[in-house]
Amino acid sequence: MTTIRKDVWHLGAGWSDPLIWYAKAVHEMRSRPFADPTSWLFLAAMHGFDPDAWTAFGYITKTTPLPAAAVQKTYWSKCQHQSWFFLPWHRGYLWSFETIVRAAIVKLGGPHDWTLPYWNYNNAAIAHANQLPPAFAAATMPDGSHNPLFVKQRYGANRTPIVVPKQMIRPVAQNDDRFTGGEGGAHPGFGGPQTIFHHGGEDDAPNGGLESEPHNNVHSAVGGNLPNADTNDPKNLGLMSDPDQAALDPIFWLHHANIDRLWEVWRNNNPGRHKDPTLSAWLNGPATEVFAVPDAAGKKVEYRPKDMLDTKAPNLGYTYEDVSTPKPTALVATRLSNLGASADVVANAIERPPVQQPAEVVGANDAKVDLSQGVATTSVKLDKPATAKVTQSLAAAVAPAAQQAPDRVFLRLENIRGFNDAALFSVYVGLPPGADPEAHPENLAGNISLFGGTKASRNSGNGLTQVFDISSIVDSLHLSGVLQGADALDVRFVPYRPEQTNPEMSIGAVKIVREPQ
């Protein structure tokens, strides 16, 4: 049987039946012992486990019996981040969760075909789709009892309702033709960079496109942190802000169902180009271990990415109500039109198979950027010969007999270190001096979320890496003549919560990189 996961906004206003059943199941699963693989806590610990914070929040006590170490080793702290395993690992994880919740609902007398709803924050037909669904914000259920979908440690921007800002959930990743990438410092693609088992903190691999936006941004924007408290203490973070706590929050699962859906959307919106990796290292990876999750009976189910490719296959058995998007225009077509190319040149460029050449540095700033005190600006000095290669490429790409697509240009932020995983910064490139960033969305390169930052920074870790495609910004600078002869480009970091300080938060290096196509 194939079930259909539905948009939470299509289930009906407020307390729909599926959400009431979800709440009842959460309540029931919370009462199961921690060591039971189908318990709420066990499932959350599979994503990540921070005993200190869990104790502080009252989920466990110092005497709560834990599963045997071998069981912990098999299941716990396995979430894959900054990795091409991000999507397949979470797909299996969601399947396990949905199966277990459904069984709990059936046991409580609910429907046999319950499915996990997804939170489509981009649903254009709903006025406030980017707002936390109200059933999760209510303190009580319709019958006046405690609402298990509500958690206290969900701070947002410290105002109600909790809203995810629209500039942080743009569907930019959907335009990326590559699932994976990142060689030589270029963009890591839609699905993330090629890695081995990657729970975070192993090395400085960058966030994949979808993982970065909307995934990380939604985590940090919803979770937030306790106001007027030490933001470097995980106990002051919202559950959603920290990978070791996130899956304790019932909204986590609706968020991840949407991320999982967006993988299907990507494959669906350009079946000829948008393909999953075919390398065995991905299909059968990671070589160090087979991912394992419990089924409804608590029995171990093992899977590899190759088992996660078809959601309608018997082992998964679900589909999404809607996997359409307004058909994305190929990035290269949009760029060439903006650059003034003829329709023929654009058509040729779309037909041409994508070629990836090694990336090279075009410019860099010369000092660490301090993000602890709010807005920060840094100047990225441009190398003349490398910048000339970019402008030549942009000029040549629109010529009638053009053989090459224009260079892709990336902003690369290295060694992003910090201990407030809720921190969010919008990054603007080439803003005119004194300009209000909000008035220039065209200069928005992307958003940094520190989700996973603590894991990547502690024990002298190298921090997070973030790569944004800034080709369209560079195109505009080229067209307005700013790029030719420019010595430097300003990059501005604007915090989402400007009233806060983030001690010790910094970016090691800001670079601009070109990738010939």
Added chain:
Amino acid sequence: VERQNVIAAKAGIQGPPPYVVWRLDPRFRGDDKLLNLIHRGDSLMRGWLTAIAFRAGRKPMPALLSISAFGWLLMLAPSPSGGLPFAICGDAAATALNQPSALLLQWIAMLVAMTPPLLDGPILRLWKSSLARRRAAMIACFVVGYALVWIFAGAALGGAVSALARAFDRWAFVVALALALGWRLAPGQQFAHERAHAAPRLRVFGAAAFADGARYGLRYGLWCICACWPLMLAALLAPIGRGPAMFAAAVLMIAERYLPRADPIYAS
């Protein structure tokens, strides 16, 4: 816990790592110790093999392995002073008889043989972080910095070898081996190993970039030596001939370089 916090603060670690405290919690030890041990060893082994396989096929590792192979051949060449090839010579006293210049050449040959596979990460990073036309020069700066540290360390290690040989005579190798094992389990070794993995900032323009490259090499070399000096001592004192001993030490060092990151023990 208080003491751990103080140590952690001294080591510049952000806050007390909570899992260190919890690792001491009896509930985390599980009920089947043997199974846990096997499980841990098994996943460590597979993690390590994958990490090595993951890097081995990717640039610049094949080139580095070729350079390393060339180094091993150099070590088999006869000593310029007419003595035995470095790889075959296995006696500390014989080493002392060689001239300093010959020793230096032999030491450099040994570095060319042993260290290139350890430089894969930094070289990839230098390649990514430099202007295309400066990549070779940046890597050269790094290598010079790295080699300089090792050459000075060579002198110090040579002194230590003589001292150990004088003090313990035939037992010098056993002492060095015990030292190597003890150091491998010490928090200081892990601390040094983690520092060696740090990715310092590399500037891109002007002389500052080259200075950063050289400094990166110096730092990387220094922490490498901090992590492995007793192992090098043991290899230099090994009674099986320097070639096989150095080869075994190189394999161990490469293995260590690609081991999955472990929880820190230096704060506990």
